[in-house]
Amino acid sequence: MPAPSHLTRAEVEEFGRELDRIRDEVLAGLGEQDARYIRGVIATQRKLEMSGRVLLFASWLPPAWAAGTAALATAKILENMEIGHNVLHGQWDWMRDPKIHSTTWEWDSACPADLWKHSHNFVHHTWTNVLGKDRDIGYSALRISPEQQWHPVYLAQPLYNILLALFFEYGIAIYDLELERIPSGQKSLKEALAQLRAIAGKVQRQIVKDYVAFPLLAGPAFLPVLLGNLTANLARNVWAHTIIFCGHFPEGAEFFTEDRLQDETRGEWYLRQLLGSCNIDGSRLFHIMSGNLSHQIEHHLFPDLPSNRYAEIAPRVRALCERFGLAYTSDSLARQAGSVWKRVLRLALPGPGPQPTAATSPARKLKAVA
Amino acid sequence: MLGKLNHAAQWLSTPLLPEDYLGLLDPLWSAEELRGRVEGVCPETADAATLVIRPSRGWRAHRPGQWVRIGVDIQGRRHWRTYSLSSPPERPDGCFTITVKAIPDGLVSTHLARRTAPGTIVRLAGPEGEFVVPEPPPPRPLFLTAGSGITPVMAILSGLLPGDTAHPTWPPGQEPPDVVLVHSAPTPQDVIFGARLRHLAARSPYLRLHERHTRSAGRLSPADLAGLCPDWAQRSVWACGPAAMLDEVAAHWTGPADRLCVERFRPAVLASGEAGGRVRFTRSGREADAGGATPLLTVGEDAGVLMPSGCRMGICHSCVGRLRSGRVRDLRTGQVHGEAGDLIQTCVSAAAGPIEIEL
Ligand SMILES: Cc1cc2nc3c(=O)[nH]c(=O)nc-3n(C[C@H](O)[C@H](O)[C@H](O)COP(=O)(O)OP(=O)(O)OC[C@H]3O[C@@H](n4cnc5c(N)ncnc54)[C@H](O)[C@@H]3O)c2cc1C
Ligand code: FES
Numbered sequence: 001m002p003a004p005s006h007l008t009r010a011e012v013e014e015f016g017r018e019l020d021r022i023r024d025e026v027l028a029g030l031g032e033q034d035a036r037y038i039r040g041v042i043a044t045q046r047k048l049e050m051s052g053r054v055l056l057f058a059s060w061l062p063p064a065w066a067a068g069t070a071a072l073a074t075a076k077i078l079e080n081m082e083i084g085h086n087v088l089h090g091q092w093d094w095m096r097d098p099k100i101h102s103t104t105w106e107w108d109s110a111c112p113a114d115l116w117k118h119s120h121n122f123v124h125h126t127w128t129n130v131l132g133k134d135r136d137i138g139y140s141a142l143r144i145s146p147e148q149q150w151h152p153v154y155l156a157q158p159l160y161n162i163l164l165a166l167f168f169e170y171g172i173a174i175y176d177l178e179l180e181r182i183p184s185g186q187k188s189l190k191e192a193l194a195q196l197r198a199i200a201g202k203v204q205r206q207i208v209k210d211y212v213a214f215p216l217l218a219g220p221a222f223l224p225v226l227l228g229n230l231t232a233n234l235a236r237n238v239w240a241h242t243i244i245f246c247g248h249f250p251e252g253a254e255f256f257t258e259d260r261l262q263d264e265t266r267g268e269w270y271l272r273q274l275l276g277s278c279n280i281d282g283s284r285l286f287h288i289m290s291g292n293l294s295h296q297i298e299h300h301l302f303p304d305l306p307s308n309r310y311a312e313i314a315p316r317v318r319a320l321c322e323r324f325g326l327a328y329t330s331d332s333l334a335r336q337a338g339s340v341w342k343r344v345l346r347l348a349l350p351g352p353g354p355q356p357t358a359a360t361s362p363a364r365k366l367k368a369v370a
Numbered sequence: 371m372l373g374k375l376n377h378a379a380q381w382l383s384t385p386l387l388p389e390d391y392l393g394l395l396d397p398l399w400s401a402e403e404l405r406g407r408v409e410g411v412c413p414e415t416a417d418a419a420t421l422v423i424r425p426s427r428g429w430r431a432h433r434p435g436q437w438v439r440i441g442v443d444i445q446g447r448r449h450w451r452t453y454s455l456s457s458p459p460e461r462p463d464g465c466f467t468i469t470v471k472a473i474p475d476g477l478v479s480t481h482l483a484r485r486t487a488p489g490t491i492v493r494l495a496g497p498e499g500e501f502v503v504p505e506p507p508p509p510r511p512l513f514l515t516a517g518s519g520i521t522p523v524m525a526i527l528s529g530l531l532p533g534d535t536a537h538p539t540w541p542p543g544q545e546p547p548d549v550v551l552v553h554s555a556p557t558p559q560d561v562i563f564g565a566r567l568r569h570l571a572a573r574s575p576y577l578r579l580h581e582r583h584t585r586s587a588g589r590l591s592p593a594d595l596a597g598l599c600p601d602w603a604q605r606s607v608w609a610c611g612p613a614a615m616l617d618e619v620a621a622h623w624t625g626p627a628d629r630l631c632v633e634r635f636r637p638a639v640l641a642s643g644e645a646g647g648r649v650r651f652t653r654s655g656r657e658a659d660a661g662g663a664t665p666l667l668t669v670g671e672d673a674g675v676l677m678p679s680g681c682r683m684g685i686c687h688s689c690v691g692r693l694r695s696g697r698v699r700d701l702r703t704g705q706v707h708g709e710a711g712d713l714i715q716t717c718v719s720a721a722a723g724p725i726e727i728e729l
Contacts, residue, residue, distance in 0.1 A: 035446030046391055093674035096448040099390075099403065101676055103654050106385035205384040213381050 006325060009265075015324050016267030022316055023302050026309050030094055037308045038092050038100060041082055041288070049075035052232070053214060059224035073232040074289075077239050079108050080169075081291025086307045088117055093304075108206065111173035112198045119176040125303050129248060129276030130256045135178070136248065137255065141171075143347045145255040150350040157348045161341075168237035173199045239289075242337055243280070247296035250278050250339035252329035273300040274321065279314070279330035286333075287311060297328065397491045398426040404494040406440075408486055409465055414562045418471040418518065419483040420456060424464060425494055431459040432497035434525040435608070435633075438468065439680055439688075441493030444481050448493070451478045452681050454522035454610075454633070455497060456563075458529055469562060471518035498686060501608065501633040503530065508606040509545045512599060514619060516554035516590075516611030520562050522633060523551065523610065531574050547576045550599050554582040554590050554611065590615070592622035607631065637683035637702060637718060644699065647724040651675045652694055654729065665701060666691075666716035666727065675729055677716060684718035691716055696725025 007015070048071050055068030084107035086092070092100045106113050119135065127133035131147050138144035142161060143154045164171045177195055181187040210229040218225040254275040264272070280286075280294040287294050287310075295310035298317055305313075321328040331339075346352075379388040392399045398407055406423040413419050432438070437454045453468040472483040501522050503511065507530055513523045530549055551571075555561040561581060571579035580598050582590045595602055603625045609616055610633040623630050644662035649669055651657070658673040660666065667689055670677040680688030684702060690713040697708045698719040706722045708714060714727065 031445040031447075033446075035443065043394055046386075046394055050391060090674065093676075095443075095446050096671060096674070096676065097443075098676050103676055108385060202385070205381070208381055209384055217382075 009267075011324060012267035012271060013265060014267075015320065015326075016265070016270045018320050019270050019301055019317070020266075022313055022320075023305065026302070026305050026313060027094075030306065034306050034308060035095055038083075038087075038095075038306070041078065042100070045075050045078040045083060048072075048078070056214070056225045056228045057218050057221060059218070059221045059228055065224050065228055069228040069231050072228065073235040076108060076232050076236040077289055080236060080240055081243070081293065082288050082307060083107075083291075084109065084113075085291050085293070088113055089121060090304045091306045109172070110169040110199060110203050110206065111176050112195075112202050115176045115195055115198065116172070119178070121303070125300070127261070128273055128300060129254060130258060130261060130272075132258055133261070135175070138249075141175075142344060144249050144343060146347065146352055147255060147257075148347075150347075154348050158341075158345055161344050165238045165241040166234055168241040169233075170203070173203070242333075243290045243293050245340045246280050246333065246336040247277060247293055247299075249343060250329070250331070250336045251343070252327065252339075253278050270301055271326070273297075274326060274328070276300065277329075278336060279328075280333050280336050281330055282333060284311070297330075398424065401427050404428055406492050406494045408488050408490040408492065410488055411486055414469060415471075415560050415564075417483065418469060418562050420467050420469045421482060421486065422465050422467050423492065423494075425466065429494065430497070432466065432525075433502045434458055434529045435502040435522045436497040436499040437501075437522070437681075438466070438494055438496040439498075440468070440478075440482075441495075442478055442481060442486075444477060449478050450493075450495075450679050450682070452635075452683075454499075454501075454525070456521040456524045458525055469518065469521045469524070471562065495680070495688075498680070499633070501610065501631055502526075503608070507547065510548045510601070510605045511550070512602055512605040512607045513549070513551045513553075514595070514607060514609040514611070514615075515551070516615050518562060518635065519610035519612075519633070520553055520567075521610075523608065524563050524566075526608070527551070527570065527577070531570065531576055549577045550580070550602075550605070551577065552580045552582065552590065552595065552598055554584050554615070556585040557583055592618060595622075605629070609633070610635070634683065644722070647696065647721040649721050649724070650726045651729045652726055660721040662699060662720050662722065663701065664720055666698070666714070666719050666721065669721070670716065670729060677729060679717060682717045684715055687715060689716045690714060691727045691729040694726040694728055697722045698725060 052068045052071030052073075052075055055064050055071060059065035059068055084105065087100055087105045088102050088107070090102040093102050095101075098104050102117070109116070124134055124136040129137065131137060131145060138148065141164060142157050143150065177192055177199070178187055179192065182189055182192055210233060211226055214229060215222040215226040256272060256276070260268075260272065274297055277296040277300040279297050280290065282290070282294055292307035292310045293299060295307075295314055298305075298310040298314055299307070301317065302310075302313075318328050318330075376388055382388070383391060387402060389400045389402060397405055405426040406429075408421050409424050410422040411419050412422070432455050435454070437452050439450055439452050441448050441450045443449075453470060455466050456469040457465075457467040459466075468482075470479050470482040472480045499522075503526050511530065513526070515523050527549070530547055551567070553561065553567070555564075558564060558581065561567065564581075567579055567581075571577050582594075584590070599605070603623070605625075606629045607619070607623070607625070608631045609619050613634065613636065616632050616634060620630065620632065646660040646662040646664065649658055649660045649666060651670055651673065654675045656670075656673045656675050658669050660669040665682075667677050667679055667682065671679075678688050678690075680686035682689070693708050693710060693712045693714050695710055697706050698714055699706050699722040701718045701720055708719075708725075716727070716729070
């Protein structure tokens with residue numbers, strides 16, 4: 001993989017300007033078509049959800065159970081990924097529709113939108129893959145980079161990862177509380193408690209909805225409806241976990257040290273976003289189901305551009321990377337997921353020593369030539 | 371009952387509202403967001419059209435002369451504008467009308483008057499406004515209008531004049547109304563509601579209509595007005611039209627101030643070439659560079675902030691935001707003012723240097 005150290009500072013900034021140009025072009029072209037796209041996805045998601053729940057009322061028929069559960073799972077995935085995640089990024093704020101706006105949206109996830117916007121939009125997207133800054137590296141539970149100090153608790157991390165996948169939404173909610181910042185006083189206990197209450201309130205409503213209200217409405221089909229809802233929630237969690245882990249942790253994704261951040265220019269910021277992200281190849285439907293996080297690179301370069309535009313700019317970003325001799329990591333879902341799991345398994349054990357692709361080299365070298 | 375049901379249904383729809391699902395069947399079932407469906411568009415003149423709009427649940431009837439705010443999606447973006455209601459309240463079909471004159475380069479007016487198809491959904495807020503006739507109406511009202519300024523007066527007139535009865539009777543001791551309407555437009559064909567007004571004047575002995583066709587006769591001056599309606603200073607006057615006309619009427623008004631009611635369609639803005647600054651919208655976390663003559667409302671909207679707004683001309687206070695730091699320029703007077711904590715009308719204020727506002 002060509003390291004970015006071959007670029008001069010001027011070239012890095014030229015790379016940044018080219019990306020800015022792509023961004024400006026997309027922004028200038030936003031209009032009717034884009035608005036129709038997101039409204040269409042939202043309407044489809046809601047109809048799918050209603051159909052799924054109606055089918056589940058007939059779930060004493062096994063095919064109805066299967067179809068209902070599948071429809072509900074698909075709706076929940078769409079709701080979290082292509083709609084919720086992207087609306088909360090402010091990708092659709094330009095429409096000025098208070099019903100589809102980052103400041104008013106709430107999603108079907110244990111983590112309240114406000115809390116998530118802080119930890120995700122700000123902390124993760126600003127400090128992407130910077131060790132000690134980007135808390136998303138391993139979600140505080142996993143050792144995902146060799147630079148993280150090994151500890152015997154990591155021996156069980158394949159198990160943690162499975163649990164995290166199954167209960168991803170709860171994992172994210174607790175993780176977003178940033179409990180580790182309380183002992184040092186960086187975060188007050190009072191604030192954490194208030195946030196915990198908000199999470200508890202949301203979790204309560206969701207549990208009542210999926211595991212009490214809808215099953216009760218189904219009367220004799222109580223149990224199959226409950227199981228269908230549970231299956232849909234678990235499927236959504238595992239899917240979201242898989243896509244998100246494939247975005248930053250497969251082979252090829254780089255991690256950076258904090259010194260990288262000092263006086264970081266716009267060009268260098270773009271570079272870090274590019275090198276810390278990986279794409280997943282797939283069909284149009286797959287991209288939609290992944291919330292277009294399969295275009296993780298484009299998403300990290302332009303987190304607030306509407307997701308339906310990532311596919312169209314991806315070839316341009318790729319060509320730009322080629323021109324500047326930069327790696328553009330993209331592979332199939334199976335390969336990326338395999339690569340993530342290899343990493344999780346390998347790093348459960350101590351070692352290896354610092355990797356040449358990791359934090360040590362590119363970042364520092366970049367600074368050195370600058 | 372409905373409220374309780376709705377509340378219970380929220381346990382099934384959380385985190386959304388039941389109406390977010392019901393709205394898929396009929397957008398007008400929404401109660402949280404006031405909406406309207408355009409049922410028909412009727413051309414009035416070459417550049418004006420009347421839109422018949424069916425409001426959703428929760429719409430309250432207006433008083434004649436009031437206006438409504440309309441949110442229209444153009445090229446995917448929502449734009450809010452204000453339009454006077456041109457229909458009398460409580461039409462039998464439950465709809466109301468607005469009448470829009472397409473102004474050259476006007477984004478929303480052109481879209482509404484020329485490119486809006488029946489079935490289009492718009493957002494609504496209101497009705498509001500003080501350009502109304504009190505109850506009981508004064509016996510001798512005078513309406514001074516020009517161009518699209520006729521729209522609120524059309525709604526008022528229908529309520530003032532007795533219906534289509536040929537020989538209306540008046541309660542003993544009560545004077546029949548004596549209504550004068552002086553309306554200006556470039557040519558007879560440009561008179562919005564021209565045919566209806568002429569028909570009304572021909573049938574009703576209580577309405578005197580003076581049309582002024584400015585292309586041939588020139589603009590109406592206050593002196594002309596005294597000729598057309600010698601007792602105009604003794605009447606109660608409602609005036610609506612271009613700023614120049616309204617300013618002139620106000621300058622020549624000799625009657626008591628509370629008998630002259632003026633409706634402006636656009637703010638009287640003082641041109642200002644002064645420096646602006648960086649604006650930070652603290653609640654939404656957005657920032658933008660603002661010119662010294664650009665309303666903060668526009669700056670915020672362009673930056674993707676959900677800016678509340680209303681008349682967009684400094685009268686309704688729907689658009690206020692709390693200033694956290696910096697100072698603003700009042701675009702109507704040019705005066706620079708503001709302290710931390712002040713509520714600022716964003717539609718008529720521009721940044722005078724860097725500011726932070728809680729929106
Ligand atoms: C209380 C109230 C009631 C109103 N009622 C009506 C009504 O019944 N019918 C109606 O047609 N309009 C009415 N208006 C005016 C309307 O709200 C819009 O301002 C107007 O339609 C122009 O909007 P636009 O988006 O087309 O123009 P914009 O795209 O906003 O502006 C384009 C250009 O036109 C200029 N401009 C803006 N407003 C006006 C104006 N009113 N006259 C001339 N030039 C203007 C701007 O300075 C700019 O240069 C009313 C306004 C108010 C405040
Ligand atoms: S929008 Fe009415 S005062 Fe500003």
